[in-house]
Amino acid sequence: xxxxxxxxxxxxxxxxxxxxxxxxxxxxxxxxxxxxxxxxxxxxxxxxxxxxxxxxxxxxxxxxxxxxxxxxxxxxxxxxxxxxxxxxxxxxxxxxxxxxxxxxxxxxxxxxxxxxxxxxxxxxxxxxxxxxxxxxxxxxxxxxxxxxxxxxxxxxxxxxxxxxxxxxxxxxxxxxxxxxxxxxxxxxxxxxxxxxxxxxxxxxxxxxxxxxxxxxxxxxxxxxxxxxxxxxxxxxxxxxxxxxxxxxxxxxxxxxxxxxxxxxxxxxxxxxxxxxxxxxxxxxxxxxxxxxxxxxxxxxxxxxxxxxxxxxxxxxxxxxxxxxxxxxxxxxxxxxxxxxxxxxxxxxxxxxxxxxxxxxx
Numbered sequence: 049x050x051x052x053x054x055x056x057x058x059x060x061x062x063x064x065x066x067x068x069x070x071x072x073x074x075x076x077x078x079x080x081x082x083x084x085x086x087x088x089x090x091x092x093x094x095x096x097x098x099x100x101x102x103x104x105x106x107x108x109x110x111x112x113x114x115x116x117x118x119x120x121x122x123x124x125x126x127x128x129x130x131x132x133x134x135x136x137x138x139x140x141x142x143x144x145x146x147x148x149x150x151x152x153x154x155x156x157x158x159x160x161x162x163x164x165x166x167x168x169x170x171x172x173x174x175x176x177x178x179x180x181x182x183x184x185x186x187x188x189x190x191x192x193x194x195x196x197x198x199x200x201x202x203x204x205x206x207x208x209x210x211x212x213x214x215x216x217x218x219x220x221x222x223x224x225x226x227x228x229x230x231x232x233x234x235x236x237x238x239x240x241x242x243x244x245x246x247x248x249x250x251x252x253x254x255x256x257x258x259x260x261x262x263x264x265x266x267x268x269x270x271x272x273x274x275x276x277x278x279x280x281x282x283x284x285x286x287x288x289x290x291x292x293x294x295x296x297x298x299x300x301x302x303x304x305x306x307x308x309x310x311x312x313x314x315x316x317x318x319x320x321x322x323x324x325x326x327x328x329x330x331x332x333x334x335x336x337x338x339x340x341x342x343x344x345x346x347x348x349x350x351x352x353x354x355x356x357x358x359x360x361x362x363x364x365x366x367x368x369x370x371x372x373x374x375x376x377x378x379x380x381x382x383x384x385x386x387x388x389x390x391x392x393x394x395x396x397x398x399x400x401x402x403x404x405x406x407x408x409x
């Protein structure tokens with residue numbers, strides 16, 4: 049099934065209509081694995097009730113790192129209560145996520161991969177280096193009010209997508225599962241390898257971060273530096289991270305914005321940067337928030353924060369470099385995405401002990 053889905057994806061992208069935009073003429077990576085059938089997203093997630101907060105807090109308190117409590121996983125084949133997972137065990141989790149990405153193609157443009165990247169990003173991007181709060185360690189988006197923050201709208205789809213994986217491998221924390229899901233999605237959609245290590249602990253509702261820590265797409269370059277600087281990133285790292293806009297699309301029922309950034313939103317490439325540089329962008333005339341559309345086809349979009357990357361000299365030099373060199377983008381994105389996923393995590397392992405997972409074929 050997975051192999052058939054990937055073959056169908058390749059055939060679709062080879063035969064699908066592409067408007068004649070100069071920046072989209074280069075060949076896509078040979079190893080991309082996304083199913084690219086177009087299918088629109090489901091409705092926006094409804095507001096959550098906090099009535100289950102105490103229940104979730106109790107479950108979260110049972111979590112831990114190092115030695116995990118084994119809760120009778122369906123396919124783990126392990127019967128010991130005190131279970132310390134190995135790299136092979138995490139590879140099984142990776143493989144299960146990759147299989148669902150390949151076979152569950154009823155979301156957006158045919159892949160849940162982009163929303164998994166966004167889940168890992170938003171779970172990690174709440175980190176504040178001054179207070180040491182936030183970040184992926186905790187998976188506090190399980191609870192209101194954090195799950196209801198505007199920047200997290202729609203991420204219920206990603207969390208729900210990973211629930212069958214959690215049921216199959218109950219020893220993995222949500223914090224590790226969400227970040228592993230993001231790493232897996234980047235690799236399975238044709239992106240670079242994302243070295244990853246476990247060690248995150250789930251926390252309860254008391255650890256939820258305040259609203260406003262994630263980027264606001266309607267703002268400018270100074271906002272980008274404020275938000276990403278709070279996490280500890282420099283200009284180069286900020287631009288590299290925003291290259292994740294190669295994947296997915298904006299939704300009016302979530303952010304208010306609308307449309308994909310490029311013509312292959314389920315394939316990870318440097319196309320976001322090439323489109324920024326090569327295409328002409330103009331204000332979109334519509335009944336929605338200010339955003340930009342490509343002059344050639346008027347089917348793509350850029351956010352104000354995206355356009356800010358080419359208006360600011362400090363950012364633009366990195367945009368130009370990534371637009372010309374996909375390998376440089378892949379290398380630097382991998383480094384900074386790993387850094388993002390690890391912000392504030394009290395690991396007991398060393399960086400050189402990170403796992404590099406084998407992607408599906």
